[in-house]
Amino acid sequence: MNRVELLAPAGDLEKLKMAINYGADAVYLGGESFGLRKASKNFSLEDIEEGIKFAHDRNKKVYVTLNIVPHDKDLYGLEEYVISLHELNVDAVIVSDPGMYSVIKRTVPDLQIHISTQASVTNYETIMFWYSLGVRRIVLARELSFAEIKGITDKIPDDLEIEAFVHGAMCMSYSGRCLLSNYMTGRDANMGDCAQPCRYKYHLVEEKRPGEYFPIFEDDEGTFIFNSKDLCMIEHIPQLIESGITSFKIEGRVKSSYYVATVIRSYRMAIDEYYKDPENYVYNSKWLEEIKKVSHRDFTTGFYYEKPTSDAQVYATSSYIRGYDFVGMVLDYNKETKVATIEQRNRMSIGDKIEIFGPSVDYFSQTIDKMWDENGNEIEVAPHAQQIIKMIMEKPVEKFYLIRKGKGD
Structure with missing residues (x-):
């Protein structure tokens, strides 16, 4: 049986080492350019080199995010950068934009390219379009159900891998393609600088009653109407594996080393327990109890069991639970x-x-x-x-x- 990959976020070198020591099969990280997490420390080329050596010495993999939605000026220096990454022996880069894909493929044809969730891949035909161009891993959009995923994985070629998020913060915009941040604060979410306006508190103003602020939910303090609960699929490991997903992705490059270690440790235990005896796998509630000991919001299963209901939102606060x-x-x-x-x-x-x-x-x-x-x-x-x-x-x-x-x- 081919085992699924447990893929961890790495915001800096310490988090990379922590993720691998606590059970990750691979990590994804951002360099100083072209990635979508300006809030994390990110990696210089020297840090990436050290991280790759640490990972490869332990038979683990490193993927680098190049998943911004660029304008022409944002492509400056891309060729030199991907040549450097290739020389450092990075295992793959993660891309959302077809233009960036073309530049990378033209510059370093044998560098593996994964298609980011930012590309909003939701159907078999789009997957096969990317496959025809040489892509061998797709990170699905977060808006797919188990039934849709299984329908896709039953048809795709054997050498095509499917990656999906299984844990972490959820964005209220489609696959993270947010316009609110740029509009409200001038910080472009699609360039890695999201101000998280979905976590702000909102009231409703009626057109002819300026200055009158109505709570959208029955609450004297207003409501956080866009504020999604965090995704958590630790209780659904068999369903994830049996859906055909080949890489379980954990969100959180701006989270702490403690968060990375704790979450990866629980998923590692759950996955390993499944493979010991898939037919008689028993979920252990201790794994979720451990995850709840890190800073988190309430949990949801996202879109895996069809469209989320109102229960998937946190209306009262945007704060984390910190026990x-x-x-x-x-x-x-x-x-x-x-x-x-x-x-x-x-x-x-x-x-x-x-x-x-x-x-x-x-x-x-x-x-x-x-x-x-x-x-x-x-x-x-x-x-x-x-x-x-x-x-x-x-x-x-x-x-x-x-x-x-x-x-x-």
């Missing part, structure tokens, strides 16, 4: 002394109850009894960003294990 804080990452561990060296990410104090977890292992809990700074001085609190501290661990840990703390702990 836990990411407070530290293990840098080193001494097995003899049981002392871990930790890089602090949020405030920790003596007496705090913390949870520690790593790839493919259950978390364990302990209370912080003692902490030392990097000079060996005992401390009561670690308040400084990225402060190096030490503490005894009740169970063995490894580099890249993460530490979280409940909001009430």
Whole structure:
């Protein structure tokens, strides 16, 4: 049985390494040009080179996004850039615009090109159009149901891969092709600079009653009418695999390393459990419980089970649900002394109850009894960003294990 690919977002080198260490088969990232996530740190060519080496040393893949919707001026330097990516041995680039596709194909004919969800591919004929041009992976539009996806995958050639989003933030515009951001703020979503106006609070103004603002939903505080819940398909792994999707894509290049590690870890566990015995696969609610320990909105299954209803929107707030804080990452561990060296990410104090977890292992809990700074001085609190501290661990840990703390702990 061909196993599906688990594809993770990588906003910077740390997130790339975290994604791979926590179970991703491949990562997608943006360079300093031509990609759709200006809000993430993104990668210089030197960073991409280091990331590719890290991934390839572990038999993982790296895809680079070149999925803006460009004007002529935005194509300047594209040939030189894709030549550099090809020389770095990138596994594929992700493109939405036919013009960019043509330039890349003409410049580096053997560079693999994936068609982005921004291209809004929703039907078999469009897929076969791209296939006839040499494309061997399509990222489907997010607006397709399981039935539509299965209808497509039953007909496509065996060497054509289908990628689809299975987790993360949902855009209210069709496959992310948003005009609101540019119109309202001057920030072009189709050039990677979305201001997320779909998360703003809106009221309705009637034409002949200027200045009178009516809540669109029965709520004194107004409504976030465009504010979609987050996509989450962790409970539907068999249906995803059996629909013929070959790559499960996680959204979130601007999310934290903690988010990437936690979400990838849960999907990795669920996918691996399925392949152990597909006929007798049993969903474990612990996987979703873990995902809920990162910053998230309420969840929806998006379009997978036909058109979303009003339940797919969050009307009361655009805020995230944050039950836990990411407070530290293990840098080193001494097995003899049981002392871990930790890089602090949020405030920790003596007496705090913390949870520690790593790839493919259950978390364990302990209370912080003692902490030392990097000079060996005992401390009561670690308040400084990225402060190096030490503490005894009740169970063995490894580099890249993460530490979280409940909001009430």
